[in-house]
Amino acid sequence: MNPREPHTLTSAIELDDVNYTYQGIERQTHALRDISFTIASGEPVAIIGPSGCGKTTILSLIAGLIAPDSGKVLVNGTSITGPRHHTSLILQDYGLLPWKTVIDNAALGLTLRGTTRAEARATALEALHTVGLEEFAKAYPNELSGGMRQRLALARALALEVDIMLMDEPLSALDALTREELQDVLLKLWQRQSYAQVLVTHSIEEAVFLGRTILLMTPRPGRIRTIIKNPSMGSSQYRQTAEFYEKCACLRKLLIEENGRARLAEIGQPYEDGDDEIALMMAGELVDA
């Protein structure tokens, strides 16, 4: 059930009663309200929910890019005050630097830490080999396809020997086949390196395929609605199993309800159990996504 190998890098993430508000020019947005959850060392977590539910904000908090208004964000039991070297954040556009070659992009994290150029490049080359990009070491990101850029972003994280991998819709710009291929790559890498992984996604299948724990979030203000356990995640051929389909169906139903509730709340109506059909209609676009 759990094909992971023993590992040395571990880290636990803990959010304790976290609140976060964005100060806009016109108004403020309560992005997160009373968020509490724990991610065990090496645990893969997926976060899914309608737009504006604070998914990305959670990643920024764990990455140390922003500080909560109240509550605590702990990594290994200590409050984080800024970005740490063993956390990697992969953004939707991969955050690659177009002016650096593939190998220099992969080595960037190490360069910033002050590793010597030769050593950084050697480690980066190894990481590129892991993701199958070795032969493109001297190319520039603009020469790569979307899938290859995603692999490069992964290589950059791997070179750093991260113990926390944060990903914000990392595969959303890819076509269906490349996307599945990279989901497999993500799974394989996680099984090999066993970092704690937090994946923000819009895709139900992706959440079920890559999250052993799935957090379903609800917007305005961003809260955790449900936590779904997905113990079979990572088993071989999981995508083809009945359990996978069941989990997807269950998650889809919850999301539809959630979205319907959000839409009804927008127009000022309370949500009742009988409103499923309205919810279904209103949530149509989300299901397609």
Add this chain to the structure above:
Amino acid sequence: MRSNLRIIIGYIVAFALIVVFWALASWLIKSPALPLPWDAIEQFFVTLPDTFSHILISLWRVIAAMVLGTVLGLPLGLYIGRSERADVLAAPLLYLLYPIPKVVFLPILMVLLGLGNAPKIILIAVVVFFQMLVTARGAAQAIAPESITSVRSLGASPLQIARHVVLPSSLPDIFTALRISIGTAIAVLFLSESIAGSTGIGYYIMNAWSRLDYVAMFAGIIAMGAMGVGLYEILNIIEYRVIRWKHITKR
């Protein structure tokens, strides 16, 4: 890709076109103020041993001024562009000072620094400085926030962000600014050389004009054009080396 042969052919064709229109204009106007192009070209080569020192001193002034203006304006512009706090004061200062033609400061510079190289170099440097400041500020403000976020999440210090993100991402705009600056720099150079001193290609042109030696004057104008070409090509070579990633297309 840049091919040297294509560049040279381009220059030859462009030069031929200019000569044709120049000759036509000269025939139509029939005034000694606009001599025939081949007379001026001949004069240019005949007097080249004399004018060469003027060209060199002018080149030195322009290059020194551009380096000085860039070295000062570029980091300051990038800093202002990235720091909202600095921009609060810098933006109004910039908007007040930028539109003033810097040439008006030439008299005071001459009083303070004499008639030699210093006032000319400093005047041109001030012009380049402001152009660089405005461009660098805009380029730094336009940087995609994701680029900064991703590098910051890797634990980069502000200085490392400047070195790995802010400077390289602004370079294409910086080279455009330099290209524009070459034009303004040569214009200001001409003015400052024609007002004060007895060296430089600007002086050579004004001196020929005052003697009503129009052929020599146009030989000087040709020299000035050649100087511009040299500067632009030097800049192209540097640009091609520094921002190779811009010249690469998607596979």
